[in-house]
Amino acid sequence: MTNDLVEFATDSEVLFLIGTNTSECHPIIAMQMLRGIERGAKMIVIDPKETDMAKKADIYIQTPVGYNIPLLNAMINHIIKEDLFDKEFVNNYSNGLEYVKYAVADFTPQRVEKETGIPASLVIEAAEMYAKAGAAAICYTMGMTQFIDGTSNIFSLSNLAILTGNLGKKGAGVNPLRGQNNVQGACDMGALPNVTSAGLVTDAGVREHIKSIWGTEISSKPGFTLTQVPHKIEEGKVKFLYVFGENPVMSDPWTEHFIEAVEKLDIMVVQDIFLTETAQKADVVLPAASWGEKDGTFLNTSRRVAYVSKAVEPAAGVVPDWKVICNIAQRIGLKGFDYYKAEEIWDEVRKINPKFFGGLSYARIIKENGISWPCPDETHPGTPVLYEDKKSMLPDGKFKLVPVIYADDKKDRASLEKKLIDHLNIPSDYPVGSGALSEKVNELYPCLFTTGRKVYHYHTGTMTRECKPLEMGADIMGPAIEVSIDIAEARDLEENCYAVVENKRGKIAAKVKINPDLRHGTIFTTFHYAEADGNELSNAEDTDPLSGMNPLKMTIAAIRRISEEEFIKVREETDMHMHPSEQYRTVRR
Amino acid sequence: MSLPKRVNKFVVADPNVCIGCATCMAACYESSHKRGKLAVPRLIVTRSKSGTMPNQCRQCDDAPCANVCPVGALRFADDNIELFEEICIGCKMCTLACPFGAIRAEAEIMPSVNYAMEPKYNLAIESEIGAKSIAVKCDLCAGDDNGPACVQVCPTGALLFIDSQNIDYKLINQKAEGAVESFVNTALRTI
Numbered sequence: 001m002t003n004d005l006v007e008f009a010t011d012s013e014v015l016f017l018i019g020t021n022t023s024e025c026h027p028i029i030a031m032q033m034l035r036g037i038e039r040g041a042k043m044i045v046i047d048p049k050e051t052d053m054a055k056k057a058d059i060y061i062q063t064p065v066g067y068n069i070p071l072l073n074a075m076i077n078h079i080i081k082e083d084l085f086d087k088e089f090v091n092n093y094s095n096g097l098e099y100v101k102y103a104v105a106d107f108t109p110q111r112v113e114k115e116t117g118i119p120a121s122l123v124i125e126a127a128e129m130y131a132k133a134g135a136a137a138i139c140y141t142m143g144m145t146q147f148i149d150g151t152s153n154i155f156s157l158s159n160l161a162i163l164t165g166n167l168g169k170k171g172a173g174v175n176p177l178r179g180q181n182n183v184q185g186a187c188d189m190g191a192l193p194n195v196t197s198a199g200l201v202t203d204a205g206v207r208e209h210i211k212s213i214w215g216t217e218i219s220s221k222p223g224f225t226l227t228q229v230p231h232k233i234e235e236g237k238v239k240f241l242y243v244f245g246e247n248p249v250m251s252d253p254w255t256e257h258f259i260e261a262v263e264k265l266d267i268m269v270v271q272d273i274f275l276t277e278t279a280q281k282a283d284v285v286l287p288a289a290s291w292g293e294k295d296g297t298f299l300n301t302s303r304r305v306a307y308v309s310k311a312v313e314p315a316a317g318v319v320p321d322w323k324v325i326c327n328i329a330q331r332i333g334l335k336g337f338d339y340y341k342a343e344e345i346w347d348e349v350r351k352i353n354p355k356f357f358g359g360l361s362y363a364r365i366i367k368e369n370g371i372s373w374p375c376p377d378e379t380h381p382g383t384p385v386l387y388e389d390k391k392s393m394l395p396d397g398k399f400k401l402v403p404v405i406y407a408d409d410k411k412d413r414a415s416l417e418k419k420l421i422d423h424l425n426i427p428s429d430y431p432v433g434s435g436a437l438s439e440k441v442n443e444l445y446p447c448l449f450t451t452g453r454k455v456y457h458y459h460t461g462t463m464t465r466e467c468k469p470l471e472m473g474a475d476i477m478g479p480a481i482e483v484s485i486d487i488a489e490a491r492d493l494e495e496n497c498y499a500v501v502e503n504k505r506g507k508i509a510a511k512v513k514i515n516p517d518l519r520h521g522t523i524f525t526t527f528h529y530a531e532a533d534g535n536e537l538s539n540a541e542d543t544d545p546l547s548g549m550n551p552l553k554m555t556i557a558a559i560r561r562i563s564e565e566e567f568i569k570v571r572e573e574t575d576m577h578m579h580p581s582e583q584y585r586t587v588r589r
Numbered sequence: 590m591s592l593p594k595r596v597n598k599f600v601v602a603d604p605n606v607c608i609g610c611a612t613c614m615a616a617c618y619e620s621s622h623k624r625g626k627l628a629v630p631r632l633i634v635t636r637s638k639s640g641t642m643p644n645q646c647r648q649c650d651d652a653p654c655a656n657v658c659p660v661g662a663l664r665f666a667d668d669n670i671e672l673f674e675e676i677c678i679g680c681k682m683c684t685l686a687c688p689f690g691a692i693r694a695e696a697e698i699m700p701s702v703n704y705a706m707e708p709k710y711n712l713a714i715e716s717e718i719g720a721k722s723i724a725v726k727c728d729l730c731a732g733d734d735n736g737p738a739c740v741q742v743c744p745t746g747a748l749l750f751i752d753s754q755n756i757d758y759k760l761i762n763q764k765a766e767g768a769v770e771s772f773v774n775t776a777l778r779t780i
Contacts, residue, residue: 023641027610031745034608052609052641455611473618473630474611516638 001184002173003137004302004372004384009035011171014133018046018157019068019143019553022053024455026141026177029301033139042133044126046071047143048450049524050517059126061118062519065448066147066554069406069435070115072156073107075127076100079163084131086165093390094162096401099424103403131164135171141179143452146553148410151546152433155402162399168387178301179459185299188356188373189349193223197353213351214336225548226252230261230540244271244288244321249278250460250530253538253550254505271324276462277530287318290463294320296342297365299373302384305360306370404433410542412436438542438551441521445503445556447487449523451534452553461528479510479529483559484518491561498567501525503557506536509570512561523559531571596753597648598668598729600632600737604642607747609634613643613739620730620738627674629695631727632739643739643748646670646691646727654683654692654726662724668752669729677723684724696722 008015009032023030030053037043037056045057046068054060063071079085080101090097109120109127130136138161144153158174166172178184190196199206201220210218224232230252232238241262252258262268262281270282273290293314299305314320319327322345329337339345343362350357359375359382371382391397405420407413413434421432441448456475457464464470481499493499493512500509501523508525510532518524525534539555562570614630622628632645652670655663662677663670683692729750730737740748749759 023608023610027608027744030608034606034745052636055638055640056605455609456614467615468622469615469619472628473616474614474634476614476630476633517636 001175001177001301001303002167002386003171003175004304005029005032005175005177006302007171007384008032008041008137008139009039011135012036012041012137013171014130014136015041015043016046016130016136016138016160017043017053017057018138018140019145019153020053020139020141020177021047021049021051021143021452022139022141022177023051025179025453027455029139029177042129044129046126048448048519048522049452049515054517059122059129061122061126063118064116064519065450065522066149066437066551067116068144068147068153069149069156069404069433070107071112071118071123072153072160073104073404073406074109074112074123075130076156076159076163077104077107078109078124078127079131079160080104082128084128085163089165089167089390090163090401093392094399094401095396096403096430099403099426099430100159100163100401102424103405103420107406130160133164133166135169136164136166137172137175138166139175139177141177143553145176145547146549147435147551148438148542148544148549149433149435150544150549152402152404152435155404155431155433158399159401159404162401167399168385168390170385173386176301181300182298184301184303185297185305188299188353193225197349210352213348216336227540227543227548227550230254230258233261233264236264239266241265241268242271243268243278243282244286244325247272247276247278247460247462249276249281250527250533250535252540253535253552254540255533255536256506257540271321272462274462274466276460286324288324289314289318289320293318294342296320296322297346297362303372303386304370304384305357305365305373307362307365400431402431402433404435407434407436410436410438413545438539438554439556441556445558446521447483447523447557447559448521449501449503449525449534449537449555449557450553451525451527451538454526454528457526457528459528460533461530465528477511477513479526479532480513481508481510481532481559482513482515482518482524484520484522485514485516486520487523487559488512488514491559493559493561498562498564499559500562500566500570501537501557501559503537503555505538505540505555507570507574508532508534508536509562509567509574523557536574595650595668596756597650597670598750598752599648600645600727600729600740600748600750601647602642603747603749604640606745607634607640607642608745609636609641610744612742612744613748616738616742620733624730624732626728627695627723627725629725631725644689644691645739647689648727648729653686653688654724657682657686669731670726671731672724672726672728674723679722679724681724683726692724692726694722695725 015033015036022033043057044059045054046061046063047054048063048065050060050062109123112118112123113120138157140157144150147153161167161174188197194201196206196210198209201218201222207218207220229238249255249258268282269284269286270279271286271288272279273288279285292311295309297305297307322342326337326339350360355376356373359377359380360371365371372384375382392399403420405416407416413436417432417434426432456470481501483493495514497512498509499512500507527534537555537557539551542551543549611634613632614634617630617632618628632643634641635644648669655665655670659680659682660676660678662673663683679694681694684694735741737750740750751759
């Protein structure tokens with residue numbers, strides 16, 4: 001996030017929510033937003049599902065799943081055409097206005113109306129509300145990123161913010177609401193295939209700097225992305241998999257494919273606090289202390305580093321994750337893994353990236369109850385609002401407006417991008433984005449299928465499904481297939497009847513919930529429940545060309561009603577197929 | 590002789606403040622479990638077309654459920670409608686009579702069940718494994734000195750615990766003032 005989440009309550013004049021179900025997935029952030037609305041802020045919500053936030057919004061636009069770029073481009077088009085953009089900011093602090101102008105020329109609010117039925121007036125109203133606000137915050141989550149054009153979706157959002165000058169001021173900015181309390185931290189620590197906590201591994205200067213601290217050369221080759229792993233296992237390029245704090249059997253797309261792939265591994269090690277679905281497939285399972293049993297820091301969505309101290313002692317013989325990894329490294333014979341406590345590791349991080357973390361000593365973080373990076377020295381107050389000096393982090397200090405185009409067929413994306421680059425003479429190091437749908441509905445699979453969370457559970461339920469008040473108290477519904485009204489009517493589905501959803505990758509069976517909040521032709525299900533995990537159907541073949549992300553939020557599927565006997569049969573079959581060796585059952589299964 | 594002022598205590602939510610996080614349901618489960626009652630939530634976060642809020646027993650002063658209960662399991666108490674779980678026969682008459690959908694028949698799950706087949710979501714009306722279902726409704730956390738658990742845990746303060754002492758200032762006064770103001774400001778001027 002470029003800004004701090006508390007600013008939604010205190011400073012934002014317009015909240016622009018797209019692809020986020022904030023009140024269910026980020027209740028605390030939603031609370032700050034509601035405080036803002038009470039103060040008089042306006043809210044725009046764009047989502048295929050009429051979420052609780054959408055019901056409280058001033059403008060709600062119900063888009064088809066994956067229809068983001070044409071809509072955002074139409075809004076940008078209107079803002080440019082009506083001269084609503086911040087000329088001072090655009091001229092002085094950004095590049096690429098003429099590229100974007102050209103790229104959005106074909107996208108009009110009228111085109112959106114023609115293609116989707118969303119009234120052009122509504123698109124115009126939203127664009128004007130956003131552009132005319134003093135401080136407007138864009139908030140988005142996986143409903144923007146988990147597509148084959150996820151990166152380009154975010155290019156479009158940053159275009160909106162740059163054009164309207166909504167950067168570097170309180171209550172504005174581009175704000176990805178991170179799904180976990182430490183996603184931002186994990187990325188900042190270099191838990192990505194191409195970065196270290198000091199920068200890209202492909203950068204010789206970064207490698208040199210790390211060598212000066214670690215004393216060893218690091219590889220200049222980026223690793224595989226998470227989404228590549230099952231394919232690389234099949235190709236024989238990955239033979240050893242070490243999973244910790246993650247449950248990819250449920251969270252990765254196309255479960256069946258993933259399960260078959262991991263069978264081919266030489267060895268799989270899983271380190272977790274519970275015996276997850278993935279741990280049940282592992283050759284070695286290592287226990288670890290849970291978050292309440294260890295000291296350390298979390299780095300949240302506002303880039304705020306906060307200290308957490310253990311509440312209870314872990315069970316005898318169980319140590320924190322970092323210690324487990326250090327123990328393994330020492331057995332291998334690697335040097336430098338002789339930390340005594342978490343603080344030493346953090347101090348090393350501060351040395352590796354002094355620009356961001358230099359001033360964040362444990363003593364200061366504890367005393368000031370959390371500080372946002374960048375914080376280069378002990379006297380620096382931290383930076384809750386990025387870019388207040390209107391300088392980007394790019395070498396020339398300017399913000400880039402990225403032209404984003406849209407292809408009707410995903411195969412045409414590269415050639416359309418090339419055409420645009422040639423036509424406008426765009427330099428080769430300047431980014432260009434493009435969008436397309438990963439799959440289109442057809443006769444065999446006539447429904448759009450999307451996944452998401454419910455408020456009761458967290459991700460794959462590793463922790464929350466072990467918690468009785470959540471599993472049996474809050475979540476009385478259990479796994480359900482949510483369908484829009486038209487799907488239910490066309491297929492004679494009733495509330496609480498059983499249904500099976502299938503596509504070429506798999507099938508899941510669960511009870512039906514008819515949800516009038518869903519856009520027509522849409523099926524929604526969660527990935528919390530091993531017995532009916534939406535990711536069994538997710539698309540694992542297509543990826544975003546820039547980030548490698550799979551379109552987890554979008555695939556196509558068919559649905560039909562089944563009897564109770566059939567339901568039990570499907571459940572037993574998939575359960576046996578997916579978890580053949582499973583002996584372990586707890587409260588949640 | 591004067592009649593005692595008698596308004597039943599009740600818990601109610603403000604849908605404008607509720608974010609639908611269901612923490613109240615988790616707390617309700619925990620409280621009922623702790624107090625030795627049937628361990629199921631007594632308030633249900635209900636998501637409707639127009640908004641979201643938890644729905645629970647309104648403790649009606651002339652409660653249809655207590656009027657209709659054939660065995661006297663639901664009774665009029667001093668300031669609420671009491672439920673005696675042990676004598677409930679699970680006839681569901683109260684479910685039919687309740688105008689708010691706030692009372693339902695439930696049973697606790699058995700530890701021996703294979704949950705993969707999810708019978709726990711099946712127990713509401715009749716049980717495959719013979720667990721007797723009984724009426725479940727908000728009992729205002731009777732027995733807990735701190736009052737209703739849901740009100741205590743609500744992160745946004747959407748849940749209110751109303752009794753005859755605070756009903757005026759929590760629910761009535763502000764709206765009454767608003768009504769008078771709007772009458773003075775608009776209705777009177779246009780006459």
